[in-house]
Amino acid sequence: xxxxxxxxxxxxxxxxxxxxxxxxxxxxxxxxxxxxxxxxxxxxxxxxxxxxxxxxxxxxxxxxxxxxxxxxxxxxxxxxxxxxxxxxxxxxxxxxxxxxxxxxxxxxxxxxxxxxxxxxxxxxxxxx
Amino acid sequence: xxxxxxxxxxxxxxxxxxxxxxxxxxxxxxxxxxxxxxxxxxxxxxxxxxxxxxxxxxxxxxxxxxxxxxxxxxxxxxxxxxxxxxxxxxxxxxxxxxxxxxxxxxxxxxxxxxxxxxxxxxxxxxxxxxxxxxxxxxxxxxxxxxxxxxxxxxxxxxxxxxxxxxxxxxxxxxxxxxxxxxxxxxxxxxxxxxxxxxxxxxxxxxxxxxxxxxxxxxxxxxxxxxxxxxxxxxxxxxxxxxxxxxxxxxxxxxxxxxxxxxxx
Numbered sequence: 001x002x003x004x005x006x007x008x009x010x011x012x013x014x015x016x017x018x019x020x021x022x023x024x025x026x027x028x029x030x031x032x033x034x035x036x037x038x039x040x041x042x043x044x045x046x047x048x049x050x051x052x053x054x055x056x057x058x059x060x061x062x063x064x065x066x067x068x069x070x071x072x073x074x075x076x077x078x079x080x081x082x083x084x085x086x087x088x089x090x091x092x093x094x095x096x097x098x099x100x101x102x103x104x105x106x107x108x109x110x111x112x113x114x115x116x117x118x119x120x121x122x123x124x125x126x127x128x
Numbered sequence: 129x130x131x132x133x134x135x136x137x138x139x140x141x142x143x144x145x146x147x148x149x150x151x152x153x154x155x156x157x158x159x160x161x162x163x164x165x166x167x168x169x170x171x172x173x174x175x176x177x178x179x180x181x182x183x184x185x186x187x188x189x190x191x192x193x194x195x196x197x198x199x200x201x202x203x204x205x206x207x208x209x210x211x212x213x214x215x216x217x218x219x220x221x222x223x224x225x226x227x228x229x230x231x232x233x234x235x236x237x238x239x240x241x242x243x244x245x246x247x248x249x250x251x252x253x254x255x256x257x258x259x260x261x262x263x264x265x266x267x268x269x270x271x272x273x274x275x276x277x278x279x280x281x282x283x284x285x286x287x288x289x290x291x292x293x294x295x296x297x298x299x300x301x302x303x304x305x306x307x308x309x310x311x312x313x314x315x316x317x318x319x320x321x322x323x324x325x326x327x328x329x330x331x332x333x334x335x336x337x338x339x340x341x342x343x344x345x346x347x348x349x350x351x352x353x354x355x356x357x358x359x360x361x362x363x364x365x366x367x368x369x370x371x372x373x374x375x376x377x378x379x380x381x382x383x384x385x386x387x388x389x390x391x392x
Contacts, residue, residue: 033235106295109375
């Protein structure tokens with residue numbers, strides 16, 4: 001993996017994510033915020049945050065694979081949701097995507113995403 | 129240098145003017161602050177979304193030019209708006225009028241408020257720079273314009289290793305929240321945590337390149353958080369963005385700060 005994980009007993013993650021990652025080599029990959037649409041732009045799981053989260057994380061994986069990496073290549077993700085009560089369903093989809101530990105991670109509740117049908121958006125930066 | 133576009137042919141992003149992913153060889157990278165529609169005197173331009181968006185991208189162009197870059201070199205943009213309908217109606221075309229048909233990895237968010245309540249758009253960018261890092265300082269922090277803010281408009285990382293911190297919140301090591309309902313205490317705890325993580329990675333506050341501060345209330349943050357932030361950086365500010373949003377991962381959190389830093 002072209003990055004290392006930073007840990008310190010003085011500031012620990014509350015949850016299954018990394019506190020920080022440091023790039024050690026490879027290429028820096030920026031991934032656009034991924035939402036629950038399919039390749040032709042049709043929304044997947046309208047009104048269903050669980051289905052949307054699964055699709056958004058699958059789309060994230062697709063971009064990583066196209067760049068020669070996979071979800072393990074992610075140094076940092078930022079997950080944007082529109083309602084805090086959607087967080088458990090999103091966390092479940094996220095855990096299913098990552099198997100092991102998550103990358104460094106941020107979760108933000110925004111007012112809205114760029115289309116009212118979207119309930120979750122996830123962006124990432126990776127070392128590939 | 130050596131910017132590569134990922135899945136550039138996918139119609140879903142193509143039609144919207146962005147790119148699913150962009151990768152770069154991170155030898156020289158520019159991080160901009162979040163830029164807005166302020167004029168040279170620091171006042172927000174009149175007339176709403178179209179003039180604000182135009183001014184925002186015009187200012188970004190000047191920052192890129194200062195670092196020797198063009199819009200074709202942008203790897204990632206993050207667009208914060210408070211009114212998505214206005215952005216779709218008149219903002220996107222302003223971007224295109226300056227940016228041309230250049231596509232970049234992009235995230236667009238609708239937030240509750242930006243630095244000024246009348247501000248409708250703020251945009252930040254990560255840019256791939258040409259040239260070799262050898263012989264240059266690790267960080268080049270600069271302003272393209274005079275401004276009174278506690279941040280730099282651009283920070284160039286020459287070589288070195290980028291460090292991505294998780295968004296830091298007012299968590300104690302045992303998982304409890306410090307300073308429930310207390311802006312000052314949460315600000316102190318967040319910067320304490322950032323300091324610990326930076327140190328563990330061989331960095332210091334001066335190593336910070338870009339900072340995004342997410343708060344539930346900008347006025348409370350300014351009154352109670354800004355003095356803590358100022359003491360933490362002691363003049364060695366990163367490029368930064370301040371955004372008001374309706375919520376964070378736990379109802380108790382008032383602020384979350386993301387930092388990108390670089391070490392040799």
